[in-house]
Amino acid sequence: MDNATASVYGGTCPVIRHFEALSAIPRSSGHERAASDFVAKFARDRGYEALQDETFNLIIRKPATPGYEHAPTVIVQGHLDMVGEKNEGVVHDFLRDPIRLRVEGDFMTAAGTTLGGDDGLAVAYAMALLDAGDAEHPALEIVLTTEEETSMKGARKLDVGQLTGRRMINLDSDREGILYVSSAGGARVYHTVPVAWTDAAGAGARRRLRIAGLVGGHSGDDIVHERANACELLGRVLNGLRARMPYGLAGVRGGLASNAIPREAEALLYVPEERLAEAERITAEWAAIFKTEYELVDPGIRVSLEPAAALGEDGSRMFTEETKRTAVDSLLLVPSGVMRMDKAIPGLPRTSTNVGVVATGEDGIRFESATRSSLRSELDAVVSRMEALARALGCDFASGDYYPGWPYRSSSRLRDVFLDVYAREYGKPMEVKAVHAGIECGILADRLPGLDAVSYGPDLYDIHTPDERFRISSVERTWHYLLQVLRALGAEQNI
Known part of the structure; x- marks a missing residue:
C-alpha cells in the first residue's frame, strides 16, 4: 500500500492513526512550526492547556485522572522534528511534501524516504494520551521539542520553569524491551x-x-x-x-x-x-x-x-x-x-x-x-x-x-516501576542499557535538578535512512505497556 494522506493502517491502535495524520505535515529540523501548530490545536480542541514558545516547543498539560491527583506529575517527552533522507532518484521535497506511508506486513515504512518514526512516534503517543478519555494516569506534562536532530535548540531553549514534574518518560528510543537510562553528550564540529x-x-x-x-x-x-x-x-x-x-x-x-x-x-x-x-x-x-x-x-x-x-x-x-x-x-x-x-x-x-x-x-x-x-x-x-x-x-x-551527557542514576523509582510492569506484562525481565546517541534527557536532567528519567520506545529500525521502518505490533504493545506504567505511577501517592 502507498498513499500520501489516506490511511494505510487497518488496525485500531490510536498511536499509529495519529502518526499517519502527523506524517502529512513536513517537519524537518528547523521547520517544525506547522507540526507544532497542528499538535497545539489538537490539544486545545480537547480542552487542554498548550504553551508554545518562540522555538515552537510545546508544553501541554493534562490533569490527573480522578483519584490520581496526589501522585507525582509525569513528564512525557519527545521531539517534533525528523531527519530528511531520500534514495537517489526519489522526488521529494521535505519542506513541502507529506511522507508517503506504506505498510509491508508488520512494518510501516515510507516510499524512498525516511519515515519520521524518530521521533514522530513520540508525538503520536502524546496525541493518543491526550485523546484517551479512559486512561488512568497522574497529572501529565507533555513536552515536545524542536531541532533535536540538529542542535537540540528546543531542549536548550525550553522554559523549564513551566514544568512541575520531576519524573520524565522520554519516548525517543528504538527497541521494545530495552530501557535506556544513560546517554552520550556531544557537539557539532565544522571544518x-x-x-x-x-x-x-x-x-x-x-x-x-x-x-x-x-x-x-x-x-x-x-x-x-x-x-x-x-x-x-x-x-x-x-x-x-x-x-x-x-x-x-x-x-x-x-x-x-x-x-x-x-x-x-x-x-x-x-x-x-x-x-x-x-x-x-x-x-x-x-x-x-x-x-x-x-x-x-x-x-x-x-x-x-x-x-x-x-x-x-x-x-x-x-x-x-x-x-x-x-x-x-x-x-x-x-x-x-x-x-x-x-x-x-x-x-x-x-x-x-x-x-x-x-x-x-x-x-x-x-x-x-x-x-x-x-x-x-x-x-x-x-x-x-x-x-x-x-x-x-x-x-x-x-x-x-x-x-551534556545523561548520567546514570543509581536510585530511580521510575526505572523500578518500568521494570516491574514489564515483568508483569511480558513475563520476562527488561534489559537496562546506556545509549551512545544523544537524547534530550541529558539537557533536561542538567536543567531540572533531581529529574528521574528513562527512555523507551517500540521497535524502530534503520532510522535516519530511507529504509527506516517500525514494527506495527510493537507500537501497539508499547501503547498498552505505556498505559499500564502510567496507571502504576498514578497509583503511587507522593512517593
Whole structure:
C-alpha cells in the first residue's frame, strides 16, 4: 500500500492513526512550526492547556485522572522534528511534501524516504494520551521539542520553569524491551576548506565520481557497526587517483545530516581524454577494494565514473591545485567512526565522530561532523584534535551546539516501576542499557535538578535512512505497556 494522506493502517491502535495524520505535515529540523501548530490545536480542541514558545516547543498539560491527583506529575517527552533522507532518484521535497506511508506486513515504512518514526512516534503517543478519555494516569506534562536532530535548540531553549514534574518518560528510543537510562553528550564540529578557482578550459572530459549504495544509519546508534562512510570513501578514491594520474577537481559533496552516516557522495572531475580508460580502471579497482573491506557490513557499495554535468557550477572552472590538495587531504583526515569503546559496558562506544555532510560552496568546502562521548574530557580531546587538524591544513574551524551527557542514576523509582510492569506484562525481565546517541534527557536532567528519567520506545529500525521502518505490533504493545506504567505511577501517592 502507498498513499500520501489516506490511511494505510487497518488496525485500531490510536498511536499509529495519529502518526499517519502527523506524517502529512513536513517537519524537518528547523521547520517544525506547522507540526507544532497542528499538535497545539489538537490539544486545545480537547480542552487542554498548550504553551508554545518562540522555538515552537510545546508544553501541554493534562490533569490527573480522578483519584490520581496526589501522585507525582509525569513528564512525557519527545521531539517534533525528523531527519530528511531520500534514495537517489526519489522526488521529494521535505519542506513541502507529506511522507508517503506504506505498510509491508508488520512494518510501516515510507516510499524512498525516511519515515519520521524518530521521533514522530513520540508525538503520536502524546496525541493518543491526550485523546484517551479512559486512561488512568497522574497529572501529565507533555513536552515536545524542536531541532533535536540538529542542535537540540528546543531542549536548550525550553522554559523549564513551566514544568512541575520531576519524573520524565522520554519516548525517543528504538527497541521494545530495552530501557535506556544513560546517554552520550556531544557537539557539532565544522571544518571548512577555503576555495580558490581556476579556469577549466582544456582540463579534460567532465566526469562524476560517485559513491553510492551504502547502508548508512544513525551516527550514534549505528556507528558501532563500522559501516562505510561515503565521504571517507570518496577521499580514498580521489587520493588513489591523484597518486597515479593528473585530474582537475571542481566540487565534492556528500551526506545530508551530521547525525546520519552518509550513504552517498560524489565529486566532479576533469580527466584528460587520453587517461579516461585508466581512470575507469582505477575506479573499478577501488570498487573491488571496498567490496572486500565492507563485504559483511556494507555489501551494496557502488563506485562509478560517468559523464556528468557540473555540480551546481557552469562547468567553466575548477579548484586550484592547492585547493584540490587540501580538499582531498581533508576527506582523508577528518576523522569518522568509533574513537574509543566503553570497557565497562560491552558493545557500547564511549567516544565517536561522524562526518555527516560535505558541501561545496562559492568560497569553501564545509565539513559538518557530529562528535559524541559519554566523557566530556574525551569529547573535548576529539574536538581539539580536529581543530589542530584544520589549523595544520590551513582550514577554518568552528564547534558548537554542545549538549551534556545523561548520567546514570543509581536510585530511580521510575526505572523500578518500568521494570516491574514489564515483568508483569511480558513475563520476562527488561534489559537496562546506556545509549551512545544523544537524547534530550541529558539537557533536561542538567536543567531540572533531581529529574528521574528513562527512555523507551517500540521497535524502530534503520532510522535516519530511507529504509527506516517500525514494527506495527510493537507500537501497539508499547501503547498498552505505556498505559499500564502510567496507571502504576498514578497509583503511587507522593512517593
